[in-house]
Amino acid sequence: MPLHLAAPFRRLAAHRQVLTLAAVTAVLLAVAPTASARTIPRHKHPRIHAVRNILLNVGLPGIGLLLDDDDVPAEDGQKYELKLVRQGGEIIDVVYRVGDTYIPDALNQLSEFLHDTHNEEVKDYDPRTFDVLHTMLAKLGRSTSAIEILSAYRTQETNDALRASGTTNAAEHSQxxxxKAIDIRVPGVPAAQLRDAALSLNAGGVGYYPKSQFIHVDTGPVREWTFAPHKVRARSKARAKHSRHRRA
Structure with missing residues (x-):
């Protein structure tokens, strides 16, 4: 292309990108629920699903596309299946993705299954969380294994109550x-192996709880930690003893 034509074309392309971003932003602002509505049960706030459609269908890296509710998923392509078990015995076994395409109804089922058990409220899950679980099991050669769910979605109120109880190490700004987070066990698989498989994905946070033999995975910032309360207590006692000696 002649040089005198190249610059106008570049300016036109940049202008179109700005217009596209502005259009997406406008739609998000129009359909996004207010902060107070974010933890209300799904059937009362269908706009949450609309926002998720927009975010996923712009082609974010590393995840699939989300079908419209009336579309039929392709039959070819890898099937992403999860079998989850809650502590009360409730079970779900569902294919939530085929190839690069997420299945809306399956995502809804999974989100409802992972509701806050303290108040039954539901929030749409980040589907990448399910990809982390599926890929982690595949790395371990346990793709068909059931995953025991210890903790899933929490409302702010539930999280605050857990922090106040002092019985968990729930973070103030928990995923x-x-x-975007799930605490899990897989029967027959040591938690250390689950941790290593999750860490290898470099897909978010991984917490290791050796005493209780479970791990935390999320799709937030990449980080890792090990929770060993007995070591924390030992260090606290040592500091207290040292402080008493100094006062004496």
């Missing part, structure tokens, strides 16, 4: 509140 559970954003429906």
């Amino acid at each position: 559970h509140i954003e429906a």
Whole structure:
């Protein structure tokens, strides 16, 4: 292309990108629920699903596309299946993705299954969380294994109550509140192996709880930690003893 034509074309392309971004932003602002509505049960706030459609269908890297509710998923392509079990015995076994395409109804079922058990409220889960679980099991050669769910979505109120109880190490700004985190066990698989498989994905946060033999995975910032309360207590006692000696 002649040089005198190249610059106008570049300006036109940049202008179109700005217009596209502005259009997406306008739609998000129009359909996004208010902050107070984010933890209300799904059937009362269908706009949450609309926002998720927009975000996923712009082609974010590393995830699939989300079908419209009336579309039929392609039959070819890898099937992503999860079998989850809650502590009360409730079970779900569902194919939530085929190839690069997420299945809306299956995502809805999974989100409802992972509701806050303290108040039955539901929030749409980040589907990448399901990809983390599926890929982690595949790495371990346990694709068909059931995953035991210890903790899933939490409302802000539930998270605050857990923090106040002092019985957990729930973070103030937990990814559970954003429906991006799950605490799990897989029967027959040591938690250390689950941790290593999850860490190899480099897909978000991974917490290791050796005493209780479970792990936390989320799709937030990449980070890792090990929770060993007995070591924390030992260090606290040592500091207290040292402080008493100094006062004496």
